[in-house]
Amino acid sequence: MTADVTMTADTARSSGYFPVADGRTTVKFVRGLLGGKWPALLGVAVILLLGAGLGLVIPWGYGLMVDTAIDGGGVLEILRIGGWQIAAAIASAALTGLGIALSAQLLETALAGLRERMVGAALRLPQARVEEAGSGDLVSRATDDVNVVSEAISRGVPALATSGFAIGATIAGFGALDWRFLIVVLAVLPVHWIGARRYLRSAPPVYRQERAAMAVRAHHMLGAIRGLPTVHSFNLIDQSRDRVGNGSWSVVRWSMRARIVQNRLGGKANLAEFVGMATVLLIGFYLVDSDAITVGAVTTAMLLFLRLFGPIGALLMVMDEIQTGAASLGRIVGVVDLVENDLGRPSAARDESPVETPEAVEICIDSLGFRYDGADHQAVDDVTVTIAAGETVAVVGASGAGKTTLATLIAGVHVPDSGSVRIGGTDLAELPEEATPVLLTQEVHVFSGTVAEDLRIAASEADEESLQRALETVGAWEWVSLLEDGLDSAIGAGGHELTPKHVQQLALARLVLRDPSVVILDEATADADSSDADALEDAAQAALRGRTAVVVAHRLSQAARADRILVMDEGRIVEEGTHQHLSAAGGRYAELWSAWSRFRAAAQS
Structure with missing residues (x-):
């Protein structure tokens, strides 16, 4: 999860905007939110890894069925293999579901802490600082950005974890069939690497600009609503509408650029799928022709690769959500860090019970x-x-x-x-x-x-x-x-x-x-x-x-x-x-x- 530096705290103050945290500050903040939860996260990782490993039984079973049929095996043997596949599928689904549920519990707790610290920071900001930066920027961070991070945590992080373990287990399965099937990984990896590299280089600035455009739109919208009597009194309806409209079109333009970046990434994923399938067929033909492996093993290899489409596609899709969430998280951490470090951390809770005679001071x-x-x-x-x-x-x-x-x-x-x-x-x-x-x-x-x-x-x-x-x-x-x-x-x-x-x-x-x-x-x-x-x-x-x-x-x-x-x-x-x-x-x-x-x-x- 990265969030490049867009402005330092000093330049943000001089320009009037609230700062956006850099990657190091954001990662440090996330570690703080997850403090004390690392053993539980390790347990979740083990559960998801076991679930991904059991998922390999299904393509392995289909390949074994092919070899059984070629060798003249009976129906009972086919049913026995199918039974193992069903049991493995149920166990894999159960473990994966358990892992997702446990990770959601941990991450939602962290999200609640994020919301509390953001609201607390917003309430502690000096009024002059809010007026200088514009209330729209602060409101968009406390609402839109928090919601974006929430979606990234609730959907993106579990998908990232399950996809990562599934891809790792599948690569291990290739090596178990025959080490030469690992050439498939070497063939598709450069395509995915180039696509991901270009995406990670072009996507973060686009998403930052998209979030910033949303903040400007919110600022104009709030200004028009709060100043509605003045808008009507001075007949400023058209000007207010044009400001909101221009802000909305700016959001549309940046959103379209974000969709273009996504489509380019999808094109690279399709190219990698073509290259991978062709490589599996060529290697499989060579190995079967040389009697190194069976047709069933090649079938298993192809099914394993086809099984990668879902996790890789999910991984590419959550990259989009993770990048958007990282951009929003950087904006949230920027405000929290500004308040907790620049303005001082919240003091200990005071005794709020009423006092009859306060001690006046000069x-x-x-x-x-x-x-x-x-x-x-x-x-x-x-x-x-x-x-x-x-x-x-x-x-x-x-x-x-x-x-x-x-x-x-x-x-x-x-x-x-x-x-x-x-x-x-x-x-x-x-x-x-x-x-x-x-x-x-x-x-x-x-x-x-x-x-x-x-x-x-x-x-x-x-x-x-x-x-x-x-x-x-x-x-x-x-x-x-x-x-x-x-x-x-x-x-x-x-x-x-x-x-x-x-x-x-x-x-x-x-x-x-x-x-x-x-x-x-x-x-x-x-x-x-x-x-x-x-x-x-x-x-x-x-x-x-x-x-x-x-x-x-x-x-x-x-x-x-x-x-x-x-x-x-x-x-x-x-x-x-x-x-x-x-x-x-x-x-x-x-x-x-x-x-x-x-x-x-x-x-x-």
């Missing part, structure tokens, strides 16, 4: 700078600020001032171009996973299932009392308790429909259960109706109690509740202080507060 931001790719100005420019342990700091400013960018830099979503973020005295990049800040935005997802299952995403071991206590903290228990089944009520797709207020309260309850020391709220209550704003701000304040928090405030009423306010403009902090201090200072914040007060008065009237 945040130190020093000379922080960041510019988006292609932008002509700094989104965050030389920001230095210290947030005390347990302090809630609100960040306000006009649209494009850099508020959200600052929040994502503190959360570790983006990596700063300059400066540093230290949390509790430790650089953000060196924090263990369980100590990283939790970012809550206005785009909150409700997981399909029950209320309890949704909450336990944050704390899998939390009991019902802990769930209720978290809901009470954010003011959500009042409506959850009124649902027909309470915590066991279905929500999400096909379940109870939740209002934006309820969705945000559930997200805040998950935050309480997760119990982080540092929290970043990025306009987390911005989507709520005005009538729900105060309740959500109360819920957010309760959820943040005892934690160090940075709140990107869309509503200045929420900023007014904070211990301190940072006013940003063009990526810089231009004002800093309490609500009372800033509103009386007559500066930028006072202007924003005056405009906000007029807006609220007009809305209430």
Whole structure:
């Protein structure tokens, strides 16, 4: 199984795409998946070898029948040979079936481990890395590529094993009849070798390009679906359709090239069959004419060679699946290796039981700078600020001032171009996973299932009392308790429909259960109706109690509740202080507060 290098991790990062693992890394990964299973795999190999060896009894029996008939043998002798053939066929089928079943059990277990590590790696990828590479690439690796590897394991690997043992046993059978029949192997081997060599040289790049084209198509498809309101609003239907269509035709073109490669391989296999049969006949005629072997032995040799058609054909067909699977496996391992080696292996499981009073920590931001790719100005420019342990700091400013960018830099979503973020005295990049800040935005997802299952995403071991206590903290228990089944009520797709207020309260309850020391709220209550704003701000304040928090405030009423306010403009902090201090200072914040007060008065009237 090979997967040539298509890009290194460094070049992948610089080009934006996720890397594809080279052959050595992929083989090392597979060995890790099969760790501890090698004795069982050896047992499977012995069983398959015995099954292949018993399969030789059938052509041997037909050759013996021919010699018996020529020598004037009776019907009973023919029936006796037939009985041995039947018994051998049954035993061969039983052993082969057992070997395939055992290998499937072992390989499916390894496949389950592959799926778990791929999903785990995908979930641990920084959001900025996913956005840089494109979600379509990641989705295609987690779905299409995993399915391709699954098919290669479930169909290709067993066929490869059984075909390999059958071919080996048949070659041994040739040698047992007469060593000169091994010339047949020497005659067909160059043809198969040339065909396989050309295939292995041309197929992997084609399959890699086919998988990459599928990723581009998935990216365009997901973009059109996710941005459907924008597509309709700006009448971009034709452009979106053309992008998806062009992506689909690219997949078709690469798929056709893959089929051409397969047909060329099939042609070489047919040529090898012709050469082999002709060689068997010529050698057989010579040996029979010189009284070296019997006609029955030649019959056996021909049947043995004909018996090779199936295994060789299966081997050539699974080469296609194995190559496709290897290309997909390289793409999967590329993501897993990127996360587990470049970003650090997953830390030990933390105790997810709720903690009443988290230990708040200090945040130190020093000379922080960041510019988006292609932008002509700094989104965050030389920001230095210290947030005390347990302090809630609100960040306000006009649209494009850099508020959200600052929040994502503190959360570790983006990596700063300059400066540093230290949390509790430790650089953000060196924090263990369980100590990283939790970012809550206005785009909150409700997981399909029950209320309890949704909450336990944050704390899998939390009991019902802990769930209720978290809901009470954010003011959500009042409506959850009124649902027909309470915590066991279905929500999400096909379940109870939740209002934006309820969705945000559930997200805040998950935050309480997760119990982080540092929290970043990025306009987390911005989507709520005005009538729900105060309740959500109360819920957010309760959820943040005892934690160090940075709140990107869309509503200045929420900023007014904070211990301190940072006013940003063009990526810089231009004002800093309490609500009372800033509103009386007559500066930028006072202007924003005056405009906000007029807006609220007009809305209430």
